[in-house]
Amino acid sequence: MNILVEKGKHQEAQSVFNDLIRRGHKPSLVTYTTLLASLTVQKRFEHTHAIISQVHKSGIEPDSVFFNAVVNAFSEGGDMEGAMKMFSKMKEYGMKPTISTFNTLIKGYGIAGKPEESLKIMEIMSMEENVKPNLRTYNVLVRAWCNKKNINEAWGIVHKMVASDIKPDAITYNTLVTAYVQNGKTEEAENVILEMRKNNVQPNERTCGMIIAGYCKEGRIRDALRFAYKMKEFGLRPNLVVFNSLIKGFLDVSDRNGVDEVLTLMEESGVKPDVITFSTIMNAWSAAGYMIKCQEIFDDMVKSGIKPDIHAYSILAKGYIRVQEPEKAEEILSAMQKRSDLYPNVVIFTTVISGYCSIGSMTSAMRVFGKMIEYGISPNLRTFETLIEGYAEAKKPWKAEEIVQLMEGFDVRPEKSTFLLVKEAWRAVGLTQETREDGLEKFSSFSRLQIPNVVLSEQKRNNNRKVLREAVESSFACRFGERPPVVSRRNFRGWISCQVGSFCTVLY
Numbered sequence: 195m196n197i198l199v200e201k202g203k204h205q206e207a208q209s210v211f212n213d214l215i216r217r218g219h220k221p222s223l224v225t226y227t228t229l230l231a232s233l234t235v236q237k238r239f240e241h242t243h244a245i246i247s248q249v250h251k252s253g254i255e256p257d258s259v260f261f262n263a264v265v266n267a268f269s270e271g272g273d274m275e276g277a278m279k280m281f282s283k284m285k286e287y288g289m290k291p292t293i294s295t296f297n298t299l300i301k302g303y304g305i306a307g308k309p310e311e312s313l314k315i316m317e318i319m320s321m322e323e324n325v326k327p328n329l330r331t332y333n334v335l336v337r338a339w340c341n342k343k344n345i346n347e348a349w350g351i352v353h354k355m356v357a358s359d360i361k362p363d364a365i366t367y368n369t370l371v372t373a374y375v376q377n378g379k380t381e382e383a384e385n386v387i388l389e390m391r392k393n394n395v396q397p398n399e400r401t402c403g404m405i406i407a408g409y410c411k412e413g414r415i416r417d418a419l420r421f422a423y424k425m426k427e428f429g430l431r432p433n434l435v436v437f438n439s440l441i442k443g444f445l446d447v448s449d450r451n452g453v454d455e456v457l458t459l460m461e462e463s464g465v466k467p468d469v470i471t472f473s474t475i476m477n478a479w480s481a482a483g484y485m486i487k488c489q490e491i492f493d494d495m496v497k498s499g500i501k502p503d504i505h506a507y508s509i510l511a512k513g514y515i516r517v518q519e520p521e522k523a524e525e526i527l528s529a530m531q532k533r534s535d536l537y538p539n540v541v542i543f544t545t546v547i548s549g550y551c552s553i554g555s556m557t558s559a560m561r562v563f564g565k566m567i568e569y570g571i572s573p574n575l576r577t578f579e580t581l582i583e584g585y586a587e588a589k590k591p592w593k594a595e596e597i598v599q600l601m602e603g604f605d606v607r608p609e610k611s612t613f614l615l616v617k618e619a620w621r622a623v624g625l626t627q628e629t630r631e632d633g634l635e636k637f638s639s640f641s642r643l644q645i646p647n648v649v650l651s652e653q654k655r656n657n658n659r660k661v662l663r664e665a666v667e668s669s670f671a672c673r674f675g676e677r678p679p680v681v682s683r684r685n686f687r688g689w690i691s692c693q694v695g696s697f698c699t700v701l702y
Contacts, residue, residue, distance in 0.1 A: 504542070
């Protein structure tokens with residue numbers, strides 16, 4: 195079990211434990227401790243009390259390792275009352291807390307947002323024999339104050355640290371840098387590097403990456419690029435993550451010269467672009483409506499041996515939908531289907547469907563919906579509401595009603611927004627939909643949904659609307675009888691062919 199936990203295979207470790215129990219073996223204290231550590235890593239803190247109870251019932255005498263594991267479980271879960279009770283019980287058993295025990299409690303109060311309580315733990319620690327705060331103790335305290343957004347107190351801990359002859363390390367300073375960046379003070383984060391170098395601590399890739407990301411987030415892209423050049427002073431060079439952040443930053447402010455400069459620096463640094471690099475540039479062209487350039491970037495990516503991911507394909511699809519070329523977006527689906535390692539998902543199918551809906555081609559939209567089902571992709575609420583909106587735009591509210599009927603077969607429950615879309619679809623053709631008081635709030639059974647009664651709002655058009663109402667109702671009656679159809683995956687193909695064929699001429 196220990197080996198499995200060390201390898202991060204927590205589910206397998208628990209399976210081993212369960213197998214031991216099934217075979218009638220009695221777990222040892224080491225086994226319980228290992229199980230508790232595994233559950234803590236997975237943040238399954240609800241099992242902590244049960245394990246303590248099992249150890250107690252089995253008559254096993256807990257040791258300091260088990261106590262520390264329990265203290266850690268409570269601390270990670272933010273239950274500091276439980277952690278302190280276990281700390282006291284540990285002393286009752288005559289066991290001396292270790293530096294690890296104190297550091298765990300300090301970390302726990304930090305997680306709970308109570309760094310001032312962490313300081314009290316340090317005071318208790320100072321009264322213990324042979325236990326002194328170490329580098330980890332101070333780093334945990336620095337993080338606790340930074341998480342509380344009190345950077346001044348965090349610096350105070352660093353000064354105490356130095357006064358105690360403990361040298362801050364890169365983790366100490368990176369914690370401070372992160373706090374400044376998260377609070378929108380990247381310039382002050384960069385100044386931390388001066389303190390680092392004064393104490394002979396070299397900034398690392400993480401330090402520089404956070405500062406560059408901070409400048410990008412603040413829209414100070416030129417400062418971000420300046421700092422990227424400065425990395426050479428520290429014996430470092432920007433990595434792919436940094437370059438991708440810079441490219442995105444310059445694209446966000448429409449600075450093409452900046453993008454070219456970053457790409458040049460990238461080439462000089464020997465860093466090759468990845469799918470994120472290409473996708474970022476593609477997205478810029480797509481958003482601007484330049485799909486020829488977007489497609490060129492995509493083709494270059496493929497030629498360079500980089501396999502597009504689902505995000506890259508989605509950018510292309512959305513771009514073609516944006517310029518009202520859903521046929522090309524559908525071609526992307528076909529290209530994806532030829533790959534064995536990547537499959538279209540519900541999002542990209544829904545995107546293509548929305549493209550056809552936006553140009554009023556509902557026959558094509560339903561055809562793509564059919565391909566989606568045949569491919570084994572389950573539609574979601576957004577898919578169905580997209581089709582409903584499409585039929586509403588096409589002034590065919592009865593079709594919108596049918597989509598709600600179709601939802602039952604795919605276990606997708608309509609929401610209030612769904613019924614409002616159908617209601618708006620009827621309203622768009624000058625008709626209203628009668629509903630019971632709870633019609634939009636509660637919908638206990640899909641099969642109860644019926645064609646809406648048509649209420650006339652303008653007496654002058656009474657006759658015309660009556661004809662329309664009868665046409666809608668007779669259409670359903672002639673095809674489905676008194677009850678609307680229940681469409682499932684099994685009979686979907688037959689239903690779809692009916693939908694994309696002729697409906698009733700009078701409705702068009």
